């Protein structure tokens with residue numbers, strides 16, 4: 173049986189962090205036969221992720237990329253097209269979280285910086301990917317939102333605003349490009365064990381045990397839980413799925 177991503181050219185942003193969602197997504201897609209380009213502002217980190225994937229037999233390379241920069245996007249996607257001929261899948265995974273209660277001095281600055289990376293970064297990526305995918309007859313764009321794009325989180329108003337924006341611009345773009353065989357969906361992870369979550373949990377002075385108690389499935393998520401959902405959306409198994417939101421949270425937001 174052929175692998176689920178056989179022959180697909182994939183770009184995943186934010187691949188340096190380990191444990192991190194981008195690295196897990198890159199590994200899972202490569203495992204299913206994709207040619208994976210991983211990008212990140214942290215070049216040594218993302219090169220290490222790509223090397224680890226290659227050690228396991230996957231096809232992966234790494235590139236330096238600040239997703240908030242239009243020039244970087246133009247260069248990164250031009251390079252993918254020059255090297256691989258097309259772009260089939262873009263996973264806009266790179267993102268930042270800053271806990272900043274609305275009354276704190278950091279609140280507005282945090283809003284601006286998170287919008288720059290989480291919203292503007294994913295938006296430019298979506299634009300550049302749509303243009304590239306048009307040339308090859310279609311593709312799949314997966315934008316990383318959050319359960320914070322579905323329900324409120326105390327202390328994280330600016331992060332939640334950015335993730336809500338990702339959800340709704342994605343649905344709107346899905347409508348624009350559906351007839352061109354380009355699909356746009358969002359993934360909404362719950363609380364997943366990654367570097368981001370470690371830092372967020374610390375600065376919240378929360379702890380994992382308390383969070384775990386509030387999750388119906390009784391455990392935090394693992395990066396592979398998210399990677400498996402992205403795999404479905406990236407593959408041809410989801411060709412009739414667009415403009416949709418996929419919550420992967422152990423039942424957290426069902427309550």
Ligand SMILES: NC(=O)c1ccc[n+]([C@@H]2O[C@H](COP(=O)([O-])OP(=O)(O)OC[C@H]3O[C@@H](n4cnc5c(N)ncnc54)[C@H](O)[C@@H]3O)[C@@H](O)[C@H]2O)c1
Pocket residue numbers: 185186187188189190191192193194211212213214237238239240265266267268269289293316317318319360361362363364365366367368369
């Ligand atoms: N971990 C969770 O519980 C969780 C939950 C919901 C949503 N998310 C979302 O999933 C995505 C990945 O999260 P994670 O937990 O792996 O985070 P992480 O902090 O572990 O990794 C994020 C990666 O993005 C990179 N990055 C940051 N700014 C960048 C920029 N401007 N350009 C390029 N790369 C940049 C970082 O260097 C890092 O490698 C994010 O969009 C995050 O908001 C995570």
